[in-house]
Amino acid sequence: MNSSTDAFIRQLAATAGEVGKALPHESAALHVAGEASYIDDLPELAGTLHAALGLSPLAHGRLLGIDLEALRALPGVVAVFSAADIPGPNDCGPIVHDDPILAEGEVHYLGQPVFAVIAADRDVARRVAARAKEFLRIEPLPAVLTAREAHAQGRYVLPPAHLTREQSPGATRAAIVSAPHRLQGSLSVGGQEQFYLEGQISYAVPLEGGALRVHCSTQHPSEMQHAVAHALLLPANAVQVECRRMGGGFGGKESQSALFACVAALAASKLRRPVKLRADRDDDFMITGRRHGFEYDWELGFDDAGRILGVEIDLISNAGFSADLSGPVMTRALCHFDNAYWLPNVSMHGYSARTNTQSNTAFRGFGGPQGAIAIECILEAVARALGKDPLEVRRANFYGVGERDLTPYGQRVEDNIAAPMVDELVAQSGYAARRGEIAAWNAQSPVLKRGLALSPVKFGISFNVKHFNQAGALVHIYTDGSVLVNHGGTEMGQGLNTKVAQVVAHELGLPLARVRCTATDTTKVANTSATAASTGADLNGKAAQDAARQLRERLAAFVAQRAGGIDAAAIRFADSQVLLPDGTPLPFDTVVADAYAERVQLWSDGFYATPGLHWNRETLQGKPFHYFAYGAAVSEVVVDTLSGEYRLLRADLLHDVGRSLNPAIDIGQVEGAFIQGMGWLTMEELVWHPQSGALLTHAPSTYKIPTANDAPPIFNTRLFEGENPADSIHRSKAVGEPPLLLAFSVWLAIRDAISAAGDHRVDPPLRAPATPEAVLDAIEVVMR
Template sequence: MNKPIDARLLQTAEAFADYLKNAAARIDVAAEAKAHGDGARVGISRPHESAQLHVAGEATYIDDIPELAGTLHCALGLSPVANGRLTGMNLDAIRAIPGVVAVLSASDIPGTNDCGSIIHDDPILCQGDIRHLGQPVFAVIAETRDIARRAAAKAKSVLTIDAEPPVLTPRQAHEKGQYVLPPMHLERTTNEGGAKAAIAKAPHRLKGSFDVGGQEQFYLEGQISYAIPKEAGAMHVYCSTQHPSEMQHMVAHALHLHANEVHVECRRMGGGFGGKESQSGLFACVAAIAANHVKRPVKLRLDRDDDFMITGRRHCFWYEYEVGYDDEGHILGAEITMVSRAGHSADLSGPVMTRAMCHFDNAYWLPDVSMHGYSGKTNTQSNTAFRGFGGPQGAIAIENIMDTVARKLGRDPLDVRRTNFYGKTERNVTPYEQVVSDNIIDKLVTQLEDSSDYRARRAAVEAFNATSPVLKRGIALAPLKFGISFNVKHFNQAGALVHVYTDGSILVNHGGTEMGQGLNTKVAQVVAHELGVSFESVRATATDTTKVANTSATAASTGADLNGKAAQDAARQIRERLAACAAARHGGEASAVRFANDKVEVNGRTIDFATLVGEAYIDRVQLWSDGFYATPGLSWDREKMKGNPFYYFAYGAAVSEVVIDTLTGEWKLLRADILHDAGRSLNPAVDIGQVEGAFIQGMGWLTTEELVWHPQSGKLTTHAPSTYKIPTANDCPPVFNVQLFEGDNFQDSIHRSKAVGEPPLLLPFSVFYAIRDAVSAVANHKNDPPLRAPATSEAILDAITAVQSAA
């Protein structure tokens, strides 16, 4: 899968589609299947089930659904100020615009004016208090999208607002004691006096602060909902969402309906990354409210600027910390305060902060630790889920500490990190009291250290820097340990439906959503494997609240774990019924019937799977089944912040080498070596793609993707691709070695695989600390660089200046 693609094959969409069509031959599915056992359908690299549709432009997204006759379009009128009080609206001026059908405000909402996912503190449309610049105040419904947008753009001229100065940064909110949730505290004490005493007694102490910016999800498909009124007041909503069940509940509450009167459907998303977990709710609600009001279908599709101005993103964090350590670099005590920019409402800031605090330890044993988490309330968009969900923000803080401790001691940062690794049978309990019983971090890091030639390259970097006054190189190895499961126990459940038709074809529906990550591909592989049929015999359908009810969000990297197990359960029930039917018709024991390669072996005979299905139908055997799965062994005390919140841990490590220009602050990633733990991978090709994508996305967060709000007006000035810079293909390193670590999940996950969506986003810590290493080389590593994230060229120059000044 790591062989280069012939560029000639990519010159046209049709050529690329042909390339993907023949992907199975390139991947050599037959060889992989043989290696995994005759008839295996999991553990095999397969192309994404919609890959050909994607590149041929045939994959249906919400905006591709043919519009029904009479469809109207909606746009949102946004607040032009960040903080204040709405005292008047002249909406009649908007209603008078030709082509405008209706203009709705908060008073037109039939039910509850709220789209808060946990705490009900997030209005659909402004109802008095202005909370951030870009907050939706009214909705315009018009004959065309262009008319609706032009009318909504007149918001500034029709709104009367008493403005006040905004609170924009987490430090400002913390100084004011202004939070969206009560503070959180997590402590572990092994000695009398706890963390403070351990720090005071330590041979060395370190005190500092650190800033990490937020990150825009930048999904390719923006937020969109298409609402269609149905008979008896019901509503059908096509929504680009990671959480159809939550959209169903929000729309039901907004329209004052029961859940069974709201139908939410999503075939696929053009990316989500957490931004469509809870925040798709506002747009689903507005579209449904508008459709209910005018009794016609209504589509609400945001453009990129409005998407940036309305929706939240990854929380930025500000940290203050103090640690004590010994001559070897062992962390003896640590105290840290984490303050996030939550935005104007709670949204998912509570669970994000919980996960951040549960990942501060990353791969390290911290004997005495005290953590304090604050979700700062600011006059900015309400921040939300983003790939990693607080885990990266928690783990990067301890990595910054490890890097600084190493520099203070004059040691290789890898040696200090290894000194603090969790142990196998001792030093293996997290601060929240979960035992790290599946620890492979030292073995994995050692393998990567050898395969990447880390030690020799470290020496080569030092030799280069000794003779290069302008260009400086840096190298770093960063490990990760990431907990897999939702922080909230009851979210860890899933359902699925599997139908076998009389021609032997199979349909599977589950509660997870496909956003490009290959979930439907993996679930189809699981069903094909369980029933012993070809992958091509199985088709996955749109996520639909009328098929599988009460689903959890496709988030927290649990999509394949939960939905794969549920689909396996459903398929297994059908297989057992078919086996009993085969034994009854052809003799032998049902337990001896074997399904593989579209054939069924029974009592010495081999028949086609489709033939047995036809016989089962004649015998009135149920050929469909529901399946269910709930993750075992989870517990969490929210007040004490103790328990077993994770079913297992995923591990990984990356080595990155960079070069920086000390005169301009420009930098380039020269090489990246990654070894990631996916357990017994369900689909190595898909998993490697997820690792590569997460690495580049995380690199963008830590280097180029800078969010800037105007300090007086509170306007997000980086609200478009012209000012907000995500990585491009040119930012991928010329040498990019990605491998999956060989080993099964010790827990009974789906085919002993491990989740791979979120954990690898921590791998590009190695890029940030390689840049930090290069900056440190400017003064021969004598001074610790005060490098902030993202490490933009400006940030790199600031750090270089500080290092040179200190020298």
């Protein structure tokens, strides 16, 4: 963090009350000291066994048999399980039931789990599982490995989705054909590995009566509970799933933790012994899916000012072998293609291509980045075709008022602050002056070229599915005045527990140190939603506030009655005291102890459901989002035209989090998301062998993520001043996913530098990630 950002945080830290303070993460000291417990840190119970997965060596084939007896006879092996050993449905698909726990009848990708080896020693289990090829009989079948190949064959995991908004029937095509200018093009954007520091892990412990406790590194404990219960033919109340914290998730532990939870639970249930399944990093890469790569084909018409009159686009995602979450990911991509721009006539077609690769899944942004990057690329193409600054074209297309505030899916953009945020960032970053300076620098630099780009963000906040937008919480006040909170969200390092504890402390007038959050547990708060879609603090914060407010009102009524019937509404809670209307302070601890003695209930449950949402899945119309979060970024890069390497020199970020619950955590989330997005678009390349279908980039040695050295030396981050017009928790806004889209500016700046190498005559055909090879390929085109 640079001095500018640090000073900004210190300024915000002066906020009164616990909400709005720049407080440290609740586990920060534990993280630094190495005392924060993750699942693999839990002391292993006596008799614990270890599981490892035997993986398919082929991308596609008919599974003819498994030599289970030979496997079971190997030294150290306690048991081997296959699909035939699963009592219930062999499925862990979150929406469509097409995702087997263990392969059955057919293998669909190289790396698909076929059997599980159980041993007393983890290394023994891993070594046996690694020999899977020796014990499997698989008849090879043709494999489809790319989204475009699958699209050409009409292979999809779900029916295509179409979202069209036209001024009149056929208006999109007519607008394109009759426009003063027309362009068409294509774009390829790769996927991204979540690369959580803590890999997939589940530790299943049998309990009395056939019940199970499953410690699972997951963003969705309730879904894991349901998956295990269904697979083992148990009622949900016989399966307890617990997660204190994760070492990162980024969406990779929303649905895809289920396979690991189910295998560990199956073995524990069958053997009546604790079983831990911790995937090796290579196996984790080979088994699990990641961000969907997208392919795009587009055509548009526009006027002399660069205003889009009509645009048609095909979005083709690589879904992998099963549906997983590809449907809602594509829906969100379609609903974010507009980003911050009014598109009078638009026709979008989404295809979720079925390939013989890992089933892709949720990743921070959940399709939003894949949708919005396409329109940013298109607007840059328009700007170069007209010889304009891309910022001028963006401003010409911003959402406005009247009919210009309606999204293609029918939701109005009522709090549009994209334009004023861009204006503020342009002034803060010195964009105009730097544009001129860079042009002059490039004119005298034949090899190194600099690029500058500004990109805005409009991101919708809520789950695509209405019923996921709910949460519950429990708040307990103990007789010593300390407070315990349990809620349905999961902590993966993003600071959710810190924010929820701040909300509760604020309601009760206590310092944050008096409030503690406990592990997410399906036996405490039931039927939870995934901690995803940036809704963790919105939903769980509101639920915890509801519970804490009930307790505060209950205590206030008790104090008012004892004081002779004074107005309970006039009693305030602040600074660990209960303040009577005349200002008389009563220690909070004393009030609580007295209330307990009078049998006043000192715990309460809270609930929240996001209001006003409605969505038609068939027509893709409605109000899917509670509100929009906004942002803007300016990035400056230098590109070596001989090697294709680039360096990010400076980044200026301005992001909208409403009235921040915790500015320190929010700025950390903004900067972290920006760097992660930069990795996706510039260096994190996924490569599959074109014949075998093996993922070749399946370890840190071959898959490169950004490090601290990739952060720019000048990194200015600020939070936009304002509050959420929607009734969110303390008028804050979600911060987890939206700022990842700020990294568009880095990729666009690289395109600008490449364009400069050809005197801005050609729009660079740069794919993402913009690896040195991709940069050199684009430079070759613009230099022709």
